[in-house]
Amino acid sequence: xxxxxxxxxxxxxxxxxxxxxxxxxxxxxxxxxxxxxxxxxxxxxxxxxxxxxxxxxxxxxxxxxxxxxxxxxxxxxxxxxxxxxxxxxxxxxxxxxxxxxxxxxxxxxxxxxxxxxxxxxxxxxxxxxxxxxxxxxxxxxxxxxxxxxxxxxxxxxxxxxxxxxxxxxxxxxxxxxxxxxxxxxxxxxxxxxxxxxxxxxxxxxxxxxxxxxxxxxxxxxxxxxxxxxxxxxxxxxxxxxxxxxxxxxxxxxxxxxxxxxxxxxxxxxxxxxxxxxxxxxxxxxxxxxxxxxxxxxxxxxxxxxxxxxxxxxxxxxxxxxxxxxxxxxxxxxxxxxxxxxxxxxxxxxxxxxxxxxxxxxxxxxxxxxxxxxxxxxxxxxxxxxxxxxxxxxxxxxxxxxxxxxxxxxxxxxxxxxxxxxxxxxxxxxxxxxxxxxxxxxxxxxxxxxxxxxxxxxxxxxx
Numbered sequence: 001x002x003x004x005x006x007x008x009x010x011x012x013x014x015x016x017x018x019x020x021x022x023x024x025x026x027x028x029x030x031x032x033x034x035x036x037x038x039x040x041x042x043x044x045x046x047x048x049x050x051x052x053x054x055x056x057x058x059x060x061x062x063x064x065x066x067x068x069x070x071x072x073x074x075x076x077x078x079x080x081x082x083x084x085x086x087x088x089x090x091x092x093x094x095x096x097x098x099x100x101x102x103x104x105x106x107x108x109x110x111x112x113x114x115x116x117x118x119x120x121x122x123x124x125x126x127x128x129x130x131x132x133x134x135x136x137x138x139x140x141x142x143x144x145x146x147x148x149x150x151x152x153x154x155x156x157x158x159x160x161x162x163x164x165x166x167x168x169x170x171x172x173x174x175x176x177x178x179x180x181x182x183x184x185x186x187x188x189x190x191x192x193x194x195x196x197x198x199x200x201x202x203x204x205x206x207x208x209x210x211x212x213x214x215x216x217x218x219x220x221x222x223x224x225x226x227x228x229x230x231x232x233x234x235x236x237x238x239x240x241x242x243x244x245x246x247x248x249x250x251x252x253x254x255x256x257x258x259x260x261x262x263x264x265x266x267x268x269x270x271x272x273x274x275x276x277x278x279x280x281x282x283x284x285x286x287x288x289x290x291x292x293x294x295x296x297x298x299x300x301x302x303x304x305x306x307x308x309x310x311x312x313x314x315x316x317x318x319x320x321x322x323x324x325x326x327x328x329x330x331x332x333x334x335x336x337x338x339x340x341x342x343x344x345x346x347x348x349x350x351x352x353x354x355x356x357x358x359x360x361x362x363x364x365x366x367x368x369x370x371x372x373x374x375x376x377x378x379x380x381x382x383x384x385x386x387x388x389x390x391x392x393x394x395x396x397x398x399x400x401x402x403x404x405x406x407x408x409x410x411x412x413x414x415x416x417x418x419x420x421x422x423x424x425x426x427x428x429x430x431x432x433x434x435x436x437x438x439x440x441x442x443x444x445x446x447x448x449x450x451x452x453x454x455x456x457x458x459x460x461x462x
Contacts, residue, residue: 022347026340027331031430036329040434043329044441049322049361058318058364059101060191060224062232062270063183065176067112068092068251069149074163076114076153077146078246083163086147090250091257093148095173096272097180098224098232100364101188102321107133107181108234108362108369109140110272111173112253114162114400116140117152118355121402123174131182137323138181139362139369142400144275145241145254149173156351190227192315195367195394197221198308203301204239206379207282208413208420216277216378219305220396222367223313232270233263233310236396237302238378239283241275243295255283258299259306267303267310274398279377279407280420318365326359326442328373330405334428339415348426359438360401363446367394370439371401372408375424379410380432387440391447397439408435 031037072085093112100106125135150162151169159165201217215238222234241254253260256273263271285294333348360371368388376399388395406426413421414429425431 022344023337023341024344026334026336026342026428028429031434034331036331037434039329040438043327044438044445047324047326047441047445049324049363049446056317056319057102057190058193058321059188060098060193060226060232061184061186061188062096062098063180063187064094064096064270065180065183066092067095067149067173067176069169069172072251073166073169074150075147075249075251076150076162077148077242079160080246081249083150083159084249085163086251087249088251090147090252093145093251093253095176095180096270097177097184098234098272099181099184099188100321101185102319104321105133105137105185106321106323106362107138107184108272109138109177109180110274111140111142111177112145112257113142113148113173114144114146114150115142115404116400116402117158117162117170118353118403119152119154119170120173120177123170124177124402127174127178131178131185133181136325139323139360139371140402141274141371141398143241143253143256143273144278144400145252145256147244147248147250147252147254149251155353158352192225193318193364193367194223194225194313194315195221196223196309196313197394198305200237200302200305203284203298204237204281204378205284206280207240208280208409208416208418213280213410214379214382215281216381219302220276221306221310221313222364222396223310223315225315230269231267232272233268233306234272234274235259235263235302235306236274236276236398238276238278238281239298240278240281241283243283243285243298244291248291255295255298255302258295259302262299262303263306267307275400277376277378277381277397278399279375279409281378316365320363320365322361322363322446324361326361326438328357328359328438330357331428331431333426335426336422339417355403357403357405358401359442361442361446366392366448367396368443368446369396369398370442371398372435373401373403374405374408375399375420376435377407377409377432380408380436383436384439384443387443391443393443393447395443408432
């Protein structure tokens, strides 16, 4: 009997030790008292963007490359699909690239994918130097369709959302991004650039707290007009590309694909879409029984908005381009199992991997793109938009810049037991404010010394 008791006590001791080694409490240290915040502030204090113009004009080119695989792959976006491959191709997926050259070469890339996977970023980073580009000068984003290819997540969490990992898929995606950049670089001609925006609140809703919260309702546009008469549009909007639900086992670009097809018929020679502040926001019409009807409703609504404002966007010569990478200091991973209990960092890193976190910046005149490594919440936009306005900048925030830290949501929602705030908030409390402060600092550092002509100022319709 004594031996049996000792065995039981020994097992209990092992369980306690294992639990202590696996779990700990959530770190709720006030943001401004943390070490990672101090490290970030020190880095930002020395951040000085190089915006010296090289030439008097900018040359722009564009291209797209088909990303549709030859054989069905697992799709990424819905964990309950269990890594199953899509059954048919509803519409092909693409890599779209634009190159901007003013003596230095910059690229902007968007992929019809859920995110830009960290493994793809690492592969791409190694390839860019061979074609005369650098990671610092390539701004990248995704349409965030939940019906695109997976197989790019190297560890357990990646495989949960994107199916079994295949390194050849990662290489194929990176190679096609490189090819799209090369093709775009081969057809650059002198161009003017203009910015415009129009509100579309009727097409997006707050899916986290509904009417208790806010959304970023603005559709933002960059218009490029080449001296050969060709036009291109870059579109950024905040509604999740989730009109097609998990039961639709098809490869598709979702509503951004239909939108771009429409634009390229009669509004532009080339169009690109990037997911904006999609955190906490979904596309209107989720009550509709027909997913494809919802898809067309959102695409048609955005198309009508763009068709209304695009002809009014004035373009002008832009000589100052700038791009940079902002490495992010972050709190230790704070993946929770309850409100105040979390896994220790080693557990998360074992199942997700260790990847650098960063923001990306690309500035053309008075228009500045800030790429975030997350599903960035639209509820965080008013604060940074106010700073942008004060600095005479047009701000476009995108999600999925090649690194990924989960959802960054409004801090007051942190303790909600919801998917975005409990399951997908990976780095603890107060990150909404933290990201706002970093973006505000970037905007202040990138404020133009001389105000650009009105053509690059805010062309707005309500």
